[in-house]
Amino acid sequence: METTTLIPANSLMTATPEEGRQLAIKMARLIIKTTQPDAQIRENLRAVYANDAMLLLAVGHTVAIEFSTIAAANDYWRSPR
Amino acid sequence: METTTLIPANSLMTATPEEGRQLAIKMARLIIKTTQPDAQIRENLRAVYANDAMLLLAVGHTVAIEFSTIAAANDYWRSPR
Amino acid sequence: METTTLIPANSLMTATPEEGRQLAIKMARLIIKTTQPDAQIRENLRAVYANDAMLLLAVGHTVAIEFSTIAAANDYWRSPR
Amino acid sequence: METTTLIPANSLMTATPEEGRQLAIKMARLIIKTTQPDAQIRENLRAVYANDAMLLLAVGHTVAIEFSTIAAANDYWRSPR
Amino acid sequence: METTTLIPANSLMTATPEEGRQLAIKMARLIIKTTQPDAQIRENLRAVYANDAMLLLAVGHTVAIEFSTIAAANDYWRSPR
Amino acid sequence: METTTLIPANSLMTATPEEGRQLAIKMARLIIKTTQPDAQIRENLRAVYANDAMLLLAVGHTVAIEFSTIAAANDYWRSPR
Numbered sequence: 452m453e454t455t456t457l458i459p460a461n462s463l464m465t466a467t468p469e470e471g472r473q474l475a476i477k478m479a480r481l482i483i484k485t486t487q488p489d490a491q492i493r494e495n496l497r498a499v500y501a502n503d504a505m506l507l508l509a510v511g512h513t514v515a516i517e518f519s520t521i522a523a524a525n526d527y528w529r530s531p532r
Numbered sequence: 533m534e535t536t537t538l539i540p541a542n543s544l545m546t547a548t549p550e551e552g553r554q555l556a557i558k559m560a561r562l563i564i565k566t567t568q569p570d571a572q573i574r575e576n577l578r579a580v581y582a583n584d585a586m587l588l589l590a591v592g593h594t595v596a597i598e599f600s601t602i603a604a605a606n607d608y609w610r611s612p613r
Numbered sequence: 614m615e616t617t618t619l620i621p622a623n624s625l626m627t628a629t630p631e632e633g634r635q636l637a638i639k640m641a642r643l644i645i646k647t648t649q650p651d652a653q654i655r656e657n658l659r660a661v662y663a664n665d666a667m668l669l670l671a672v673g674h675t676v677a678i679e680f681s682t683i684a685a686a687n688d689y690w691r692s693p694r
Numbered sequence: 695m696e697t698t699t700l701i702p703a704n705s706l707m708t709a710t711p712e713e714g715r716q717l718a719i720k721m722a723r724l725i726i727k728t729t730q731p732d733a734q735i736r737e738n739l740r741a742v743y744a745n746d747a748m749l750l751l752a753v754g755h756t757v758a759i760e761f762s763t764i765a766a767a768n769d770y771w772r773s774p775r
Numbered sequence: 776m777e778t779t780t781l782i783p784a785n786s787l788m789t790a791t792p793e794e795g796r797q798l799a800i801k802m803a804r805l806i807i808k809t810t811q812p813d814a815q816i817r818e819n820l821r822a823v824y825a826n827d828a829m830l831l832l833a834v835g836h837t838v839a840i841e842f843s844t845i846a847a848a849n850d851y852w853r854s855p856r
Numbered sequence: 857m858e859t860t861t862l863i864p865a866n867s868l869m870t871a872t873p874e875e876g877r878q879l880a881i882k883m884a885r886l887i888i889k890t891t892q893p894d895a896q897i898r899e900n901l902r903a904v905y906a907n908d909a910m911l912l913l914a915v916g917h918t919v920a921i922e923f924s925t926i927a928a929a930n931d932y933w934r935s936p937r
Contacts, residue, residue, distance in 0.1 A: 457877035472538035482916040508590040509913040511563040515597040516920040524932035527605035553619035585658040592644040596678040608686035634700035673725040677759040689767035715781035751833040754806040758840040770848035796862035832914040835887040839921040851929035
């Protein structure tokens with residue numbers, strides 16, 4: 452099985468919208484991790500954006516874009532699975 | 533029933549555009565909540581962005597993106613239900 | 614009839630592109646109103662963003678996103694009505 | 695004929711991509727005009743953003759979004775007219 | 776032949792993704808040129824954004840949006856030409 | 857074979873979502889490289905954005921947009937290959 456570092460399970464498909472949303476958060480975080488591989492620095496920066504209104508909104512903005520792709524991939528979870 | 537923390541009712545489907553818009557607001561807020569779980573800090577930050585023109589516009593920006601996904605999921609509420 | 618506070622007439626459908634554009638502006642404003650319900654504060658912030666180049670551009674940015682959703686909903690007003 | 699203030703000719707249809715791009719610029723400007731109706735203030739702000747790298751990029755960003763809607767409306771001008 | 780100042784060759788169609796990407800860069804630059812017609816000022820601003828991390832990222836952001844439109848126009852270059 | 861500087865292999869097609877995500881990162885970086893060709897300056901700026909929360913989020917934002925295009929091009933990797 453291929454090791455992935457950017458998309459868990461190497462798939463955009465999820466069983467539910469909730470899981471799609473979780474995937475969007477993970478995908479957004481993994482880009483940050485790839486760009487800044489040092490865990491300690493990421494931890495410090497996390498403390499910064501979790502306490503800054505503009506940065507929190509920026510997190511939400513990127514997750515919204517990632518989610519729009521995942522939702523389209525899953526045909527918006529319209530059909531029963 | 534699965535407990536969800538990111539999408540109420542675990543569905544993008546809503547009966548009306550108004551409810552779709554409410555869902556977009558909730559989804560945007562739940563990402564903030566996941567990123568900053570401390571209710572008191574969120575309350576303080578809310579006071580910040582509700583009184584800052586740029587931050588208010590940023591809230592509107594993210595809700596617009598979330599809503600575009602929800603609207604597509606509901607086929608823009610074109611058909612009568 | 615359901616009272617709506619986020620989408621006038623609870624519909625994305627408009628007769629013309631001009632009306633679609635007006636709806637985009639209203640929808641963007643109603644998110645601001647929901648986030649900051651105090652009319653006096655909104656009036657003060659409006660004076661801020663109407664006189665600041667970056668904020669004016671941010672208003673235009675969000676309206677552009679809202680409009681893209683409304684335009685798709687109306688199939689870009691291609692067919693005669 | 696209906697007077698429009700937000701979309702010239704009240705249509706997203708254009709004969710060519712170049713005209714579509716011109717429409718995108720006009721639509722972006724008309725939102726600014728609606729938000730700030732004072733021509734003198736707009737003129738002053740224009741001098742600001744035409745000389746600031748970030749603001750110029752923000753203009754381009756919004757035009758890109760407006761254009762994506764217009765291009766889709768015109769089916770990307772694929773078919774001969 | 777119509778003179779164009781916003782889209783080279785007045786078309787979104789390109790033979791390859793690489794050429795589509797080049798077109799996205801040109802279209803983004805031509806909006807800047809239209810907004811700030813003075814070549815010397817543009818040259819000065821270019822020195823600013825080529826040396827500022829946030830501005831470089833903003834350039835990439837706008838090119839990404841322009842490219843998404845061009846890619847859709849070319850059906851993602853899926854079919855052989 | 858055509859030399860490309862903006863899109864590796866001159867194609868948006870990838871075998872997996874993981875590879876699509878890698879392509880999105882590369883495409884975003886190649887726009888930066890084209891805008892700022894000096895490797896030493898890019899290296900210095902990289903140190904800036906890898907240690908700044910807002911800039912890291914801006915990287916993630918642009919990658920999300922590039923990826924949405926790549927994902928659509930690959931029909932979200934729905935079909936087996």
